[in-house]
Amino acid sequence: MSKYIHEHVFDLQKMGWKAYRDENRSPVLIGIGLVGELRDVTPGRPREATLRSKAKQDETAVETESLAGRVWPIKRGGGQRGDASIRVGRTTESDVVIPEYSLSRVHCAFKYVLNGLTVFDCGSTNGTQVNGQLLEAQKPARIKSGVELILGRFKFEFLSNEIFLNRIRELVGPSRKV
Numbered sequence: 001m002s003k004y005i006h007e008h009v010f011d012l013q014k015m016g017w018k019a020y021r022d023e024n025r026s027p028v029l030i031g032i033g034l035v036g037e038l039r040d041v042t043p044g045r046p047r048e049a050t051l052r053s054k055a056k057q058d059e060t061a062v063e064t065e066s067l068a069g070r071v072w073p074i075k076r077g078g079g080q081r082g083d084a085s086i087r088v089g090r091t092t093e094s095d096v097v098i099p100e101y102s103l104s105r106v107h108c109a110f111k112y113v114l115n116g117l118t119v120f121d122c123g124s125t126n127g128t129q130v131n132g133q134l135l136e137a138q139k140p141a142r143i144k145s146g147v148e149l150i151l152g153r154f155k156f157e158f159l160s161n162e163i164f165l166n167r168i169r170e171l172v173g174p175s176r177k178v
Contacts, residue, residue: 002070002098005030008168021165026075027110027117028164029088029096031067032148032155067154071164072096074110074117085109087122088151102126102152111140118142119149119158126152 003011012020074086077095087094088110090103098107104124111118118140121128128135129150135141143149145160159167 002072005069005071005168005171008071009171012168012172017169020168024073024165025161026073027145027158027160028074029072029098029149029156029158030164031070031072031098032157033068034153035150035155067098067100072098074158085111089122098151098154100152100154102154104152107151108135108149113140113142116142116144124152 008024011023015023072088074088074096076086077092086096086109087106088096088098088103088108089106090098090100091105093105094107104122104126106122107124107126108119108121108128111120119128119130119135120140121135121137123137127150129148130141130143131147132150133141143158145158145163147158149156149158
């Protein structure tokens, strides 16, 4: 379940550092904003089936209130599957549900590997980009904290749980004891 950054700050102030840290052990995606625009690439087909992202690496994200500033923990949902991936998409078929129409039902997936984490596109309609590089379907790319991901028409920042926790702690500030 996602929360806004300010809700995380409030939780840390209310719970204290140890309880907050124990509850937030996963890496996260943070919504940054809208990039590019989507266009219909196949005349005569329904719009939803033919969207393609035209996002460019150098474009500035346009903030949209619904997703910008929201935080999605990257962790498995309650369903049982045979693989170890953590799926991201717009429906409950995914472990991480992001309510954005330009995302496919199951858009991309994260997988823990030796000493890190990878992400791969699951054959999505609008593609997955890591730091401006479009991923080929099912080809994993190793990612590190701080990379930008574009899923469909929306930009996200990926953060390890340690970096995310430190960022929230900094937002609370030194004047507040946590």
